[in-house]
Amino acid sequence: MAQRKSRADRRMDLIDAARRAMIQHGAEGVHLNQIAEEAGLTSGAVLYHYPDLRDLLIEAHHAGMERFYEQRVKKISGIADPALKLITTIRSGLPEGPEDAGVRLLCELGGAAGRNRVYGTLLTTLFDRQVSMYQTILETGAAQGIFTLAHDSETISRTLVALEDAYGYRIIARHHSIGPDKAAELILDYARLATGHELRPK
Numbered sequence: 001m002a003q004r005k006s007r008a009d010r011r012m013d014l015i016d017a018a019r020r021a022m023i024q025h026g027a028e029g030v031h032l033n034q035i036a037e038e039a040g041l042t043s044g045a046v047l048y049h050y051p052d053l054r055d056l057l058i059e060a061h062h063a064g065m066e067r068f069y070e071q072r073v074k075k076i077s078g079i080a081d082p083a084l085k086l087i088t089t090i091r092s093g094l095p096e097g098p099e100d101a102g103v104r105l106l107c108e109l110g111g112a113a114g115r116n117r118v119y120g121t122l123l124t125t126l127f128d129r130q131v132s133m134y135q136t137i138l139e140t141g142a143a144q145g146i147f148t149l150a151h152d153s154e155t156i157s158r159t160l161v162a163l164e165d166a167y168g169y170r171i172i173a174r175h176h177s178i179g180p181d182k183a184a185e186l187i188l189d190y191a192r193l194a195t196g197h198e199l200r201p202k
Helices: 007-025 032-039 043-049 053-066 070-076 082-092 101-112 117-143 153-172 180-195
Strands: none
Touching: 007 032, 007 043, 007 053, 007 101, 032 043, 032 053, 043 053, 053 101, 053 117, 070 082, 070 117, 082 117, 082 180, 101 117, 101 153, 117 153, 153 180
16 A cells, blocks of 8 residues: 655645746746646645645745755865865866756746846855855865965855856757766866866875
């Protein structure tokens, strides 16, 4: 006999379904019935867990964004060397490939952000948090004498995040000569100039 899912598990399933539906139908064009279809539920069952559909969509956005801040911070938390931290952070900020669902969702949000204040605020918050993440790495490396920064840490960090966004979009758009490895190397080229460090894994 199949075990019934908990309320928390059902909500996580709905968040995943909402993400898939937004990727397929657009962040602004997605409808309740499309999310229900992705989840294999009725519209009424979706509304039972999320009476206000906007709450579900916002939670879906947060789940997609978690990867590009919380998970990256956790990934580098055990790395002592600022140079290795910077390399790891840059590489983890790019899509795994053109079908990367998390980045495709962020691209959908980016297209809607100019018309939807909530989406714009979410993306701005993510950008600022990523900038802060990079600043901590750069300032730690500079304080230890490992980096010689060519500009202030905020300027370098904003450029690094902007490069992630730009090359990430190119990967999702299936650019014929820019895959994840090439994009990472291009961003690292800038980081080498900005930090005065060779940024080569030991």
